[in-house]
Amino acid sequence: MRPPRPTRPRPSPSHPLVPPSREEPAVHLLAANENPYPPLPSVAEALADAAGRANRYPDRAATELTDRLAERLGVPAAHLALGAGSVGVLQHLLQSFVRADTDEVLYAWPSFEAYPHLTDIARGTSVRVPLGPGAVHDLDAMAAAVGEHTRVVIVCNPNNPTGTTVPGADLERFLDRMPAGVLVVLDEAYREFVTDPRSADGVALLAGRPDLVVVRTFSKAYGLAGLRIGYAVAHEPVAARIRAAAVPFGVNAAAQAGAVASLAAESELLSRVEELVKERERTALALTDLGLAPAHSEANFLWLGLGERAAEFGAACAEAGVAVRAFPGEGVRITIGTPEANDTALAVAAAFAPRP
Structure with missing residues (x-):
């Protein structure tokens, strides 16, 4: 007999999608997983040019960007669907595939805070499966929770807010266990880190898996969070349904231009990613030395499972001029920023180190 599914009826997000610290003055913003570096000169130039044509509608099909992405990923253009960030793409997807209150969207928890919110918008029912040891997806428990009403399963890899990943071999076994007709979304917003x-490359797993969708974004590694541009890679029938649900002209001209310019400057941008990864490792080691070892992260943030001290830590950071993302009763997510910003967070963390 299949074990009971750990489901809750139509939950709302446990925490606001926009961190409260956004409304407070802070010297260092380490709450929203943003890239701390401004656009490259070539990208800024493309944005300025797009701003000069703001009186015109954008290309509704985002033709140039779609073609560049198809070339970059080695997939047909018909396998792509664009939206206002990965959140916009996910909204289009859920509105296409979730058709009734009884339809379930299954995901790990804690995971990306938008999942329950987007499920509510689509009038579906959330099924949350607790993370396993090490704050990693418990794929066996997730597979066991799939039932007759499951329509979409989301695997956030790396997971937000913990930064953990599932090994590629484990992910492939999980995908092979999914029933036909259950859409699996691999959310790879932090893939470049x-x-x-x-760790598996989701796009490489698409071959022979018609029910798999990979979602990525230009917000994080490419530093275009303010422009809202993301995309899905899927087999043509699925990609077409996602595109059909999209708001007309939903990807603005500046976002398209910025993304095209970012792809052209990809090697330069990814050198910044390498620097952020070095900072991630330095900061993680410093926290470990303090006795506050974070979960192993493959993203641009670190997770401290502080439990009941999470809110206190967040408040102490705010007092010190650094905004982090506190999940009361659970933990704290610290975005990797500049060395100065990270050192400020570390100074606060020192006061929370276990006493000998």
């Missing part, structure tokens, strides 16, 4: 060779 992954250095673990065991």
Whole structure:
């Protein structure tokens, strides 16, 4: 007999999608997983040019960007669907595939805060499966929770807010266990920060898996969070349904221009990613030395499972002029920023180190 599914009826997000610290003055913003570096000169130039044509509608099909992405990923253009960030793409997807209150969207928890919110918008029912040891997806428990009403399963890899990944071999076994007709969404918003060779590339897994969708974004590694541009890679029938649900002209001209310019400057941008990864490792080691070892992260943030001290830590950071993302009763997510910003967070963390 299949074990009971750990489901809750139509939950709302446990925490606001926009961190409260956004409304407070802070010297260092380490709450929203933003890239701390401004656009490259070539990208800024493309944005300025697009601003000069703001009186015109954008290309509704985002033709140039779609073609560049198809070339970059090695997939047909018909396998792509764009939206206002990965959140926009996910909204289009859920509105296409979730059709009734009884339809379930299954995901790990804690994970990306938008999942329950987007499920509510689509009038579906959330099924949350607790993370396993090490704050990693418990794929066996997730597979066991799939039932007759499951329509979409989301795997956030690396997971937000913990930064953990699942090994590629485990992910492939999980995908092979999914029933036909259950859409699996692999949310790879932080894919560019992954250095673990065991981690799978979602796009490479698409072959022979018609029910798999990979979602990525230009917000994080490419530093275009303010422009809202993301995309899905899927087999043509699925991609077409996502595009059909999209708001007309939903990807603005500046976002398209910025993304095209970012792809052209990709090697320069990814050198910044390498620097952020070095800072991630330095900061993680410093926290470990303090006795506050974070979960192993492959993203641009670190997770401290502080439990009941999470809110206190967040308040102490705010007092010191650094905004972090506190999940009361659970933990704290610290975005990797500049060395100065990270050192400010570390100074606060020193006061929370376990006493000998």
